[in-house]
Amino acid sequence: MSNNKKNRIEIPSYYDPSDISETFFNDYFIQKIPSYKKLSKKHFLEVNQIERKKYFIKNHYPYPKRLDLNTYYKEKIPLQIELVKLQNYIREKKQKVIILFEGRDAAGKGATIRRFMEHLDPRGAKVIALDKPSEIEEGQWYFQRYVEFFPSSGELILFDRSWYNRAGVEKVLGFCTKKQYEKFLIDAPDFEKLITSSDIKIIKLYFSVSDKEQSNRITQREKNPLKNWKLSEIDYLAQSKWPAYTEAKEKMFLNTHKEFSKWWIIKSDDKMRARINAMKLVLSLLDYDNKNEKILNFDPWIVSDVSEIWDINV
Template sequence: MAHGKGKKPQRMPKQVYEQELLRLQAELVKLQEWVRVEGARVVVIFEGRDAAGKGSTIKRVTEYLNPRVARITALPAPTERQRTEWYFQRYIEHLPAAGELVLFDRSWYNRAGVERVMGFCTSKEYTRFLHQCPIFERLLVEDGILLRKYWFSVSDNEQENRFRSRLEDPMRRWKLSPMDLESISRWEDYSRAKDEMFVHTDIPEAPWYVVESEDKRSARINMIAHLLSTIPYYEVQRPPLELPPRPPSKGYERTPREMQTQVPDHAATLAGH
């Protein structure tokens, strides 16, 4: 894969981005209601380069959704016991039941990426994964799960810029790990691993969709719009709700505030408050 040293793409204007994002998020709320009412099971996989914008896109997808319907799954490294299980086993328990949407912030594809490149799995385990993964995903789709797989693509130059930005930002420094920084020196290894992964797992039943994410705003808009276009949802008509009249008091008196431990009024100490 060629190194991306080209001209940085033009950023989507903020006002246009925010207006379209809000419209798409309203559609995601409609999608959520459809999932709940129809008892659908939806799995969305987010994969791609470190710092490619997966996490920020997931935040925008779930911003207005009910966490009881739409949940994010981001698994830590497997335990010693899990290392002895069938590889897909620990992911299966996080698959959705009827009326649920699960967003995998990285997924079983760890084996084809970081585990392969960093030597955390054997060649035999890796080969077995490439054989079993299409079978596993066909079983999910055959059982009625709506499976969508997104690969967020970013150039090495832009990735390095984002890493540098995180290093300099104390609020986002937690996003960086030694493993992330290792991806800079192993860029071509990760590229080859991704290409081989696509050869084996880009199947008609569950194709990969590539999201160009040099511009994060465009990437978020494009990914969400595409997801909505692939699911035959409709707007669920909900019964109208009205606030009931408040009943007359029956003599209840509130407990005096001084009898309770109050949170200090920090806001009142701020200038201009």
């Protein structure tokens, strides 16, 4: 181990050196880029971005160890204080904010939402998790049942899955027609343009979990009687339909990532890191009084604007 340390290179400040393994460096830096140590700082960052893209596209996870519980709580509580400040500001300024939590089954959306909501006033911050559409709703304009829950002045609304069901599960499992799916990809940006032009702020989060981690979490749900309720037939199909979900996800990004309603990817194999970085991201994107900027720098190996990973014209 000590001999290998000589081969290490200077790395950006957002890395935790204690959390980086020799395998991580050998596999993704030194072996693949033998001349890495000779790069200038500018070229270092360029190469770093190439590696970063691979991590997001191929669903590699950058850290060999999960965030420890003490560090998690040390970071979480100050961020939750910032969320309370944010809610107070939204209420005082009569703002309207929507946050979408999307991702594959067992990606950690619901648990992250619970940490967001833990200390917020439920009278002004609400979670919306809709069941499958009723017969009446199926006959309505597709977006209609979501609009019903949009924020009034001073409210923050968190959608645990959203109208993007049509771009994911409905498309993959055949719950909508090809025509409905293609129409959705055209209509969604127009719908969100209307939302933002109506002074409603929208943040779209996509929680990205690996197939191995998803499988582990589904198994845990099977074994834990307190989590059995989370399981459905769709969860079991998630693994066998993995490539189809990947294709649908990428097509969704390419068609619905816009300057006025960007997609943000959050790598969520480590649930605690995902929660912390989701909070940092949301807080960094919104204005509020007495903002503690020093604690809001999210990890760029966990969080990314979709257009930094895929070539998308916004």
